[in-house]
Amino acid sequence: MGEKIMEAEVLKLIKEKFGKRATDSKFECALYTRDLAPVPAILVDPMFKTMPDLVVRPENSEEVSEILRLANDRGIPVTPRAGASTVYFDTVPAKGGIVMDLNLIKGIVGLDETKMTVTVKAGTTWGELEHCLRPRGLAPLAVPSSAPAASLGGWFCMMGYGIGSLKYGSMLSQVREIEVVLPNGDIRRVTADTDPPLTWFASSEGTLGIVTLLEVGIRRERAMKHFLLHSREFDETAKVLAEIKDADVTPYNLHFTDEPCVKEMHKQGFSPDNIDAGCLLAVDFDGTEEELNKAQEMISDLVARNGKVSLLPEAAADREWEERYKLLRLKRGGPSELGGEVWLPINELAGYLSDIRKLAARYHIDMCSYGHVVTPERVCVMTMFFADETKTFAYILNLSLVKKIQDVGYRHGGYPYGVGLWNTPYLNRIFPVPQLAGMRDWKKTLDPRGIMNPGKLYKWPLMLNPFNFSIGMNLMAVLRLFVGGGARG
Amino acid sequence: MTTEEKNFFTTLEKESLICGRCGSCRSSCPVYQVLGWESASPRGKISIAREIFAKGNKGALTDDFVQRVAQCTLCGACANACSTCIDTRSLWLEMRKRIAQQGKGPKSYEAIRNNLIAKKNISTFSNEDRLEWTQDLDDEPEGLELKAGAEVCYFVGCVSSFFPQSAQIPLATTQLLMESGVDFTTMGGEEWCCGFPLLSTGFAGDAREFTRHNVSKIKELGIHTLIASCASCYHVWKHECGSELDGYNLEVLHTTEYLARLVKEGRFVLNELDEVVTYHDPCDLGRNSGVYDAPREIIRSIPGVEFVELDHNRADSLCCGGGGNLQSVDAELAAEITRLRVKEIKETGATIVVSACQQCEQMLGAALRKEGLPVRVMDISELILEAIG
Numbered sequence: 001m002g003e004k005i006m007e008a009e010v011l012k013l014i015k016e017k018f019g020k021r022a023t024d025s026k027f028e029c030a031l032y033t034r035d036l037a038p039v040p041a042i043l044v045d046p047m048f049k050t051m052p053d054l055v056v057r058p059e060n061s062e063e064v065s066e067i068l069r070l071a072n073d074r075g076i077p078v079t080p081r082a083g084a085s086t087v088y089f090d091t092v093p094a095k096g097g098i099v100m101d102l103n104l105i106k107g108i109v110g111l112d113e114t115k116m117t118v119t120v121k122a123g124t125t126w127g128e129l130e131h132c133l134r135p136r137g138l139a140p141l142a143v144p145s146s147a148p149a150a151s152l153g154g155w156f157c158m159m160g161y162g163i164g165s166l167k168y169g170s171m172l173s174q175v176r177e178i179e180v181v182l183p184n185g186d187i188r189r190v191t192a193d194t195d196p197p198l199t200w201f202a203s204s205e206g207t208l209g210i211v212t213l214l215e216v217g218i219r220r221e222r223a224m225k226h227f228l229l230h231s232r233e234f235d236e237t238a239k240v241l242a243e244i245k246d247a248d249v250t251p252y253n254l255h256f257t258d259e260p261c262v263k264e265m266h267k268q269g270f271s272p273d274n275i276d277a278g279c280l281l282a283v284d285f286d287g288t289e290e291e292l293n294k295a296q297e298m299i300s301d302l303v304a305r306n307g308k309v310s311l312l313p314e315a316a317a318d319r320e321w322e323e324r325y326k327l328l329r330l331k332r333g334g335p336s337e338l339g340g341e342v343w344l345p346i347n348e349l350a351g352y353l354s355d356i357r358k359l360a361a362r363y364h365i366d367m368c369s370y371g372h373v374v375t376p377e378r379v380c381v382m383t384m385f386f387a388d389e390t391k392t393f394a395y396i397l398n399l400s401l402v403k404k405i406q407d408v409g410y411r412h413g414g415y416p417y418g419v420g421l422w423n424t425p426y427l428n429r430i431f432p433v434p435q436l437a438g439m440r441d442w443k444k445t446l447d448p449r450g451i452m453n454p455g456k457l458y459k460w461p462l463m464l465n466p467f468n469f470s471i472g473m474n475l476m477a478v479l480r481l482f483v484g485g486g487a488r489g
Numbered sequence: 490m491t492t493e494e495k496n497f498f499t500t501l502e503k504e505s506l507i508c509g510r511c512g513s514c515r516s517s518c519p520v521y522q523v524l525g526w527e528s529a530s531p532r533g534k535i536s537i538a539r540e541i542f543a544k545g546n547k548g549a550l551t552d553d554f555v556q557r558v559a560q561c562t563l564c565g566a567c568a569n570a571c572s573t574c575i576d577t578r579s580l581w582l583e584m585r586k587r588i589a590q591q592g593k594g595p596k597s598y599e600a601i602r603n604n605l606i607a608k609k610n611i612s613t614f615s616n617e618d619r620l621e622w623t624q625d626l627d628d629e630p631e632g633l634e635l636k637a638g639a640e641v642c643y644f645v646g647c648v649s650s651f652f653p654q655s656a657q658i659p660l661a662t663t664q665l666l667m668e669s670g671v672d673f674t675t676m677g678g679e680e681w682c683c684g685f686p687l688l689s690t691g692f693a694g695d696a697r698e699f700t701r702h703n704v705s706k707i708k709e710l711g712i713h714t715l716i717a718s719c720a721s722c723y724h725v726w727k728h729e730c731g732s733e734l735d736g737y738n739l740e741v742l743h744t745t746e747y748l749a750r751l752v753k754e755g756r757f758v759l760n761e762l763d764e765v766v767t768y769h770d771p772c773d774l775g776r777n778s779g780v781y782d783a784p785r786e787i788i789r790s791i792p793g794v795e796f797v798e799l800d801h802n803r804a805d806s807l808c809c810g811g812g813g814n815l816q817s818v819d820a821e822l823a824a825e826i827t828r829l830r831v832k833e834i835k836e837t838g839a840t841i842v843v844s845a846c847q848q849c850e851q852m853l854g855a856a857l858r859k860e861g862l863p864v865r866v867m868d869i870s871e872l873i874l875e876a877i878g
Contacts, residue, residue: 028528083515084512085511085512101527125516127516128516146572148516149512268497331507332574
């Protein structure tokens, strides 16, 4: 009881100090109880306290430090949030407390064209960074497909693979230095060589501290050339994809779309060149004139050698590139969508999609898949299907299919991309035991009171332990087989 | 929306469920940029709308929500950014309509409506005084009022007709039309408000009466080309009068488009102007209607002018803060938004900022004066007039 009173006093103190930049209004706080995922309250509320007690918007590292110091003293949970553009509740409180809205920590601090780096406040979105760099003929190395919404700090704290990663590497490989505020309020500069090093914070999902500043690599913006390849069968697409990723000229971006997805795009009126069947492969190159000519030759040669693959008009390829941040438009077929994002070995992609087709047939539902090739070995695949969150029972049953998608991925050597709260049941699939143990040690070292984004990443909550989760989801899947559950059926 | 500008809008219920809450709309929203709270962001407002309209949680229709819906300039930047191709501008209008239907709209909206119904214009003056501004013309052209069969009808708009600080726009436009020998007229006292203030406050049914009246008068006069110098009037004529105009051949142009045509035809002799000029895209003319090139062509055609773009321009342009009747519910927020734009104007080093909307010009002019910046704000018609000496 005494602890609770002290907690209330601290919250009151922060609220008074931050004035108009802090609120405990239910109207406002309610909007911080979800991210992209519309998980029904009937599932969330019995397990978690997603309603924050206070939302505060600090303007700089010093203010972040002050809040963390006070919260740490009283053991108040703190959930950092900027773009909130993930679906795993990474930025949603599991245990109430304070949500730190970092969107005011924004802007370019420095640009070094000799080192080719830019120093950026962590709440800046990738879209904003692109906008600032473009007039100077510069660009980020790689960006998330949610660039208009995702912050630099947020993407660093996730896995950080997206558009451009195939050519320029992960977010971690682009970062030279960060400023991070540790849970005890200490402000540290962290590089690959400090103790703790950068690797601790990359993919830490806001559980080890709050990143406030990043120095990241940039590139000279060069001309681009876009190609859109079409084939009837995905096996053909997979072959072409493998050839292109290993070619002498590495594409900046390599994105595939499977047939159900193409059909859905056509149905909704935004398929490129009005294509109504088959699979698509978008290939985007950046480079010198010579490199682009070489890329052109390589693609032309590939199409000439392979009668089952055709090249769509340049205008269609250009438009696909222009709309690269609008992958979510498919959701118009919903109104809701559910799905799983799987980090998959490239050589398993065709097999994975084949099994997804079988899964979809078994449950009488259309499943659409698309994804980016993000390393020479891995592809990040999104497999989704439509649902309707207004039909709660059917929607909950449909959630069981998300696990089925992840199970297909697992059989093909894949695992979920990102953990947050909802993927904790898959922790043993995602991390080898020694790696997870090591991560837990880092957490204990930096956050002994466990205030930073509690409930995420390291262990599953009781109700989501893999055994219960598996039984529960499988039972729901069986039930779904009998009663149906799709928004369209 | 997509690059093909296809409008996917269905219903408020469906669109609010379709919103993916991705947040791509946030950094483009001027209101969110100023207020910073999730509830002020387009995705935040749509999240609440989903609860109210799609899930039937009527208790969520609170005064706080009504205030947030009113805190929007209808600039359409969020529609441009939306990753699920929601025409959010239509969504906000529909929300305001539903709120008005339940009698829960802001009081100032009701006052706007009552005044419009009584006066047929947004001022407190009689609608018969619409051509008061012509008193300042050296020579009043023949047939200025209600000339049947005129080649062009100039739809002046309420602000330009009644507010002295905007009178330079119709004066300049009229002088240019006279200079180039165009056979034109106006609707005089038969011009009613275009209906935009009613549409944007949720009274779409009342707005329809205004558009019906205006269209019937245009038909009576046998007019086949209508030009408007107000971006919002233009938007209404272009996009909201489809059913009234069905089967009638009426070319609707903004004055920038018409004047650009006259410039191309060589109907003006443009003298050298030694000025650095930037252009502010009015939301209803640019992003919401797709007119970007005409004003730029005019500016570039003036010898001696150095044209510089603002940081955010064309489809990415920042709102001036004056749209969507925001001033009537939160004048301070509107002024804060204007300051964001003024900062960009300052960075260009321009000596003149040109626009094509009296509301934008009024907002920018007031903010620039307040900051003591030596930048002149001009309508595109005034710039041409200055260039022809």
